Amino acid sequence: MKRSKNQKPRTTILVATLSTLLLGFSMSAIAQSISTIDVDSLGPQVGEYVPNFNLPDQNGQVKTLDSILGPNGAMLLFHRSADW
Amino acid sequence: MELQERLQELGGSGIGVAAISYDSTEVLNDFAEKRGITFPLLSDKDSAVITEFGILNTVVAEGLGPNRDNPEVVASVHKYVAASVFDSIPLRQMINGTPFPGTFMLDANGRVTSRYFEEFYRERSTTSNILLKAGIGLTPIAAIEGRTAQLKFTAYPSDTSVTNGTRFSLAVDVEPHPNMHVYAPGAEKMGYRVVGFNMNPSELVRFEPANFPESEIYHFEPLDEYVPVYQEKFTLLQEAVVNASAEAEEIMEELDALTLSGSFDYQACDDAICYPPASVPITFTLELEHLDYQRTNQR
Numbered sequence: 001m002k003r004s005k006n007q008k009p010r011t012t013i014l015v016a017t018l019s020t021l022l023l024g025f026s027m028s029a030i031a032q033s034i035s036t037i038d039v040d041s042l043g044p045q046v047g048e049y050v051p052n053f054n055l056p057d058q059n060g061q062v063k064t065l066d067s068i069l070g071p072n073g074a075m076l077l078f079h080r081s082a083d084w
Numbered sequence: 085m086e087l088q089e090r091l092q093e094l095g096g097s098g099i100g101v102a103a104i105s106y107d108s109t110e111v112l113n114d115f116a117e118k119r120g121i122t123f124p125l126l127s128d129k130d131s132a133v134i135t136e137f138g139i140l141n142t143v144v145a146e147g148l149g150p151n152r153d154n155p156e157v158v159a160s161v162h163k164y165v166a167a168s169v170f171d172s173i174p175l176r177q178m179i180n181g182t183p184f185p186g187t188f189m190l191d192a193n194g195r196v197t198s199r200y201f202e203e204f205y206r207e208r209s210t211t212s213n214i215l216l217k218a219g220i221g222l223t224p225i226a227a228i229e230g231r232t233a234q235l236k237f238t239a240y241p242s243d244t245s246v247t248n249g250t251r252f253s254l255a256v257d258v259e260p261h262p263n264m265h266v267y268a269p270g271a272e273k274m275g276y277r278v279v280g281f282n283m284n285p286s287e288l289v290r291f292e293p294a295n296f297p298e299s300e301i302y303h304f305e306p307l308d309e310y311v312p313v314y315q316e317k318f319t320l321l322q323e324a325v326v327n328a329s330a331e332a333e334e335i336m337e338e339l340d341a342l343t344l345s346g347s348f349d350y351q352a353c354d355d356a357i358c359y360p361p362a363s364v365p366i367t368f369t370l371e372l373e374h375l376d377y378q379r380t381n382q383r
Contacts, residue, residue: 042184053104070192075102
């Protein structure tokens with residue numbers, strides 16, 4: 001099951017619970033709806049513009065999307081943490 | 085960080101770089117200093133940008149919510165966040181606000197040209213692999229060069245050092261000699277051998293379907309055949325993922341390197357002669373890094 005950009009996990013659980021009551025789905029049906037996330041559907045897609053941002057770097061210097069973009073674009077990485 | 089090593093090439097290609105995480109500038113400063121990182125590590129302390137991008141990992145919030153003990157919620161935390169090493173509420177709190185990790189390649193106007201997100205948290209594409217897939221040529225490292233009667237090739241790994249879950253590529257630049265062509269997918273139906281790697285199966289590495297560039301149609305008049313071929317220089321990618329299972333990790337603990345063996349196969353023909361299929365044995369040896377669970381700093 002695909003999820004929209006703004007996920008509402010609780011709604012999903014609620015809907016799944018309702019359908020369990022109504023249709024007698026097993027617990028594994030709920031599990032399917034909770035644990036299947038299509039990460040490729042999240043965030044800006046190919047051809048779409050990414051939002052601008054204003055964030056400080058490791059030296060406290062504020063960077064924006066424009067300041068990161070080179071003449072041929074940029075590589076923008078999102079990662080969990082530098083800390084662990 | 086392996087990205088640092090490719091920074092010059094990226095700059096030379098006119099491509100900017102930034103990495104975003106929810107860490108404080110202090111943590112990032114410390115990390116940059118320890119690892120010698122010079123590109124911008126951006127601090128999205130309240131995860132506002134991560135949220136605006138729509139890639140906030142909501143599984144973590146769910147793992148802290150009223151259903152946190154539901155075995156299925158626990159299972160999805162394991163799948164999308166981390167395994168038992170993070171299996172505690174304080175640790176889930178610590179990682180609340182992190183994104184689903186991934187990379188966007190943007191054009192000069194900030195439009196997405198390609199994107200790389202992994203479904204399993206343990207699998208991660210290397211920067212070099214992303215650059216190769218995005219069509220940004222890299223200087224081959226640890227290359228195997230070959231020259232046959234029909235072509236020239238340079239085979240190389242995107243990375244010389246890998247670990248559990250690393251998604252990397254074996255690349256081969258192929259240059260057919262003048263008037264010579266090799267066969268692209270589709271040609272097998274006409275009985276020709278399609279160019280490509282033929283790697284021996286390994287329990288430690290999963291090979292993905294090969295990534296072929298666009299081919300051209302060659303009209304072989306004597307048989308009135310229209311065959312997909314490559315006549316100009318091209319690059320073929322064979323993506324691979326290092327097994328991230330606990331069993332594989334245990335086996336790899338004893339190893340310093342991964343050896344991948346197989347062959348580079350092709351069939352080449354010109355207007356007059358069709359040479360028999362050829363198979364050139366190749367072996368790549370990649371250094372195995374062991375995962376480091378050590379934290380650099382207290383947050």
